[in-house]
Amino acid sequence: MTATATRSPQPGNVPRPNPVKRYVLWPARNLWRSLTSMRTALALLFLLALAAVPGALLPQRSLNETKTEQYIADHGFVGELFDKIGMYEVFSSIWFTAIYALLFISLVGCLTPRMIEHAKSLRARPVPAPRNLGRMPRHESHEVDGTPEEIAAKINGGLRGWRKTTRTVERKQADGTVVTVVEVSAEKGYLREFGNLVFHFALLALLVAIAAGKMFGYEGTRILVADGQEGLCNTSTAVYDSFRAGNLVDGTNLNEFCMQVDSFDADFLPTGQPDMYSAKIRYQVGGDIDNDEWQESDVQVNHPLRIAGDRIYLLGNGFAPTFTVTFPNGETRTQTVPFQPNELQTMMSSGAARFDTPAGLYPNEDERRKNQIALEGLFAPTAVFHGGLMTSSFPLPENPAVAIDVYQGDTGLDTGRPQNVFSLDVNLINQGRLLKKERVNLQQGEQTRLEDGTTVQFDGYQRWVSLQVSHDPAQNWVLVSAIAMLAGLLVSLLIKRRRVWARITPLTESRFGDAAPRAPTSAEEPTSHSQVDPSTLDVRRSVVEMAGLARTDQAGWGEGFPDMVADLLGLERKNAPSGK
Incomplete structure (x- = not known):
């Protein structure tokens, strides 16, 4: 028996990989391959859809900040926790943006090799x-x-x-x-793969168009009283009650137009359910502004007005009660203030109003601030009274009335801080700077009188509408991408x-075989016509x-x-x- 000795390789003889390749290039290559696989793209697409669910279930601050703050206050620790992780700003949160960007990169890396391979297959035999x-x-x-x-x-x-x-x-x-x-x-069937690629590239284009629309677009909301007097000119972000702009919009180059709401009509079913909302709007755009010419149009729910590249949506509506406060010296202050609907079936609404005192009525600033008037309460379009309790039985204004608390004191108008248009500052009430003087139910034309001779009268109401001005320069590309996605999907499924x-x-x-017909040679003669059929030779x-x-x-x-x-x-x- 012969034994063969094998020498183990010396550590010094084993080639070591380059540290840059080992710790940088190879991990980066493996990460890129994993990210650009179709399985990863599908997982990210599912994750993006899952991440969008909170945006549909929870109130979003960009759409309704008041409702969002109320939701946080009602849910305590859970509401605050959701606020910290961006659940009320889902579509602008860092984690949603990260999923969005990873999906975009994954689709690009996944589709590019497939497109090259398909181009080669089209030329191949x-x-x-x-x-x-x-x-x-x-x-x-x-x-x-x-x-x-x-x-x-x-x-x-x-x-x-x-x-x-x-x-x-x-x-x-x-x-x-x-x-x-x-x-x-x-x-x-080569078009099947082509349709598949069109579908995925259209999905990619859709993501790009949505991202571009969010970066270069803006949305602003404004409540306007439908009396033909109050208007809006799209010249600055300050004219809006709330304004949300893309990252590349500074608010200095808005499309110029002006509009006014002349009237508002609401139709309801006998059950009180809304049937149709319609507002008559006058607007100016381009040379109409310089010539002071107006054009008219009707705006309905899901039927926006398109002017100057923007869309005007009718979001909501309500009632705006008119109050007149007469101070002891006889001077008056009149306001028409929007009230927020609390019940859509009856349009029972709540709101607040603040009135400053006339100049020179009180000797100093402290006295003036202590005698400002604030109102907070409810408005019922069709009021029904049960003792001192007021409710509304129908959303149309058949018997308008208000149930208000009258406050006197510092309303916070001099602080310069923004306040909720639908409610008073609770801190001012808790600190005793704003004192409740009366709680009263008033029908149209009725008034109440305070101890110092100040009177508060309910004059009537106006209708208000909430309009949203939306600018999205990529909306046409979103439509084209969606149509291309549908066409590509149909091609890939049908072909x-x-x-x-x-x-x-x-x-x-x-x-x-032996029975096969055979043509005769020159030396052979067919013995009979039936032996060989000339037509098969x-x-x-x-x-x-x-x-x-x-x-x-x-x-x-x-x-x-x-x-x-x-x-x-x-x-x-x-x-x-x-x-x-």
Whole structure:
């Protein structure tokens, strides 16, 4: 026995990889491959849809800040926790943006190689026929009249709309002879992959268009009283009650237009459910502003007004009670203040109003601030009283009335801080700087009198509407991308990718058998007319093997392959109905 000693490699002889490749390039390559896989793209798309759910279930600060703050106050620790992790600003949060950006990168890295591969396949010839066609899901073999070249031409003529090619190869038969075989390769359904790529690239374009719209667009909301007096000119962000702009919008280059709300109409069903809201709007744009000319239009829910590249939406409506405060010296202050609807079925609304004292009525600033008037309460369009309790029975103004608390003191008008238009500052009330003087129910035209002679009168009401001005420069691209997505999806679902091969082998004289017709030689004479049919002397026969492969169907080709073979070869269909 002979023992062979093997030397283990010395540590110094083993080549060590470059640290840059090992710790930087290779991990980066593996990370890129994982990120750009189709599985990762699908996971990120599902994660993006899941991340958007809180934006639909929870109030969003950009849409309704008042409702958001009320939701936080009602839910305590959970509400504050949601606020810290960005649940009330989902679509502008860092985690939603990260998912959005990763999905964008993943789609780009995933689709680019597929696009290059598809471009190569469009220029490639159909693949040659497999060696053993009998292993294909669909396979048939027939003996037909004609030479291989004639049958190949016939098959090519029947495959209209297919990409096809014809090859002539030498094949060795079982008996050792070599024959010339004609093969036809055909394929169709290239548009399926093209539709798939269109769908994914349209999805990518949709993401880009939405991102561009958020970066270059803006949205502003404003409550306007529908009396034809109060208006809005889109010249500054200061004219809006709330304004949300994209990252690349500074508010200095807004589209110029002006508008006023002349009237508002609301239709309700007998149950109190809203049926239709419609506002008549006058607007000026372009040269109309300089010429002081107005154009009229109707704005309804889901039917915005499009002017100057912006869209004007009708978001909401309500009532704006009018109050007149008469101070002891006889001077009056009148305000029409919007009240916020609390119940859509009855339009029971709540709100607040603040009135400053006339100049010179009180000797100093402290006295003036202590005698300001504030109102807070409810408005009922169709008031029903149950003792001292007021409710509303219908949303139309058939019996308007208010139930208000009258406060006197410092209303906070001099602080310069923004205040909630629908409620008073609770801190001022808790600190005793704003004192409640009266709680009273007033119908239209009625008034109440305070101890110092100040009177508060409910004069009537106006209708107000909430309008949203929306500017999205990428909205047309979003529509085009969505249509392209739908078209690409339909193409990828309806078009089938299929391949067909035909191998045409000529029949030699020996393969015909002894009964095969044979042309007589010059030394032979046919003994009778029935021994050889002259019409078959020049006939050539071939064996045609045809196979089909459906690249997109798990069940194979389906039931139409035999009929297709019969049509191509001119044979009688197996399932063809027999005529009588």
